[in-house]
Amino acid sequence: MNTPNYKILLVEDDQNFGDVLRSYLEMNNYDVILATDGVLGWQEFQKGQFDLCILDVMMPRKDGFTLAADIRSKNTEVPLIFLTARTLKEDILQGFKTGADDYIAKPFNSEELLARIRAVLKRSSPKHDKSNEEKEFHIGGYHFNYPLRLLTYENDISTQEKLSPKEAQLLKMFCQHKNDVVSRSEALTQIWGEDNYFTARSMDVFITKLRKYLKLDSNLEINNIHGNGFQLYIKEEVKA
Numbered sequence: 001m002n003t004p005n006y007k008i009l010l011v012e013d014d015q016n017f018g019d020v021l022r023s024y025l026e027m028n029n030y031d032v033i034l035a036t037d038g039v040l041g042w043q044e045f046q047k048g049q050f051d052l053c054i055l056d057v058m059m060p061r062k063d064g065f066t067l068a069a070d071i072r073s074k075n076t077e078v079p080l081i082f083l084t085a086r087t088l089k090e091d092i093l094q095g096f097k098t099g100a101d102d103y104i105a106k107p108f109n110s111e112e113l114l115a116r117i118r119a120v121l122k123r124s125s126p127k128h129d130k131s132n133e134e135k136e137f138h139i140g141g142y143h144f145n146y147p148l149r150l151l152t153y154e155n156d157i158s159t160q161e162k163l164s165p166k167e168a169q170l171l172k173m174f175c176q177h178k179n180d181v182v183s184r185s186e187a188l189t190q191i192w193g194e195d196n197y198f199t200a201r202s203m204d205v206f207i208t209k210l211r212k213y214l215k216l217d218s219n220l221e222i223n224n225i226h227g228n229g230f231q232l233y234i235k236e237e238v239k240a
Helices: 015-027 038-046 064-074 088-095 110-124 165-176 183-190 197-213
Strands: 006-010 031-035 054-055 080-084 103-106 134-139 143-144 150-152 158-160 181-183 221-226 228-234
Touching: 006 015, 006 038, 015 031, 015 110, 031 038, 038 054, 038 064, 054 064, 054 110, 064 080, 080 110, 088 197, 103 110, 103 197, 134 165, 143 165, 165 183, 165 197, 165 228, 181 183, 183 197, 183 228, 197 221
Parallel strands: 006 031, 006 054, 054 080, 080 103
Antiparallel strands: 134 143, 143 150, 150 158, 181 228, 221 228
8 A cells, every 4th residue: 555645835936837846746746736826825735734835935925934934833843945046145044944944946956856855754754762762851950851842941831842843853962962062964964864054054043942942041051062063061960
């Protein structure tokens, strides 16, 4: 029996390009819904369940960043890939801040797009935890439940944060290597699937978010180790 196809929402205002891309993805066993602007894309998203959204950035009526923000307001987990002819750093950072999983500049090779789609879907697919793998962590005054992605300070529910999948994966890696340096390349390869400029900028956004979540405990710091990576530094745990 074949497994169900992944369902993709493709939002692209160039009808001809959208039709070609949809046909290509369908040839590779994806179910694709094509919308030709951001407003129609939002309508389609609200009507169905999708495994991945591929959004053009420059679109009439509602641009890709605004559409992504709308999607994130309803679903914090569905993967997002942006397609754009614009490669300004400001645009790339804005894309990742809205929750993008990848950012592909036009023109692109269709095989490259397919590879990136597979990588994003693989990373976002549920993974069963090994029985001997640690699932809960105590760091400073925080309790981190990795399977539920819940971070709580001093057992106070009012402080509880529900982390995104990538935030949870990154914090788990830091917890497993607390007070040690986690190399940027290792984190990018394990969590994002590849180490490049776009994924590195995405990681920087998530680091900033984790620092904000951990700010209630002055004994915790996520340090940037220049030229190497990051360190979850827990002051009390390194005292003699």
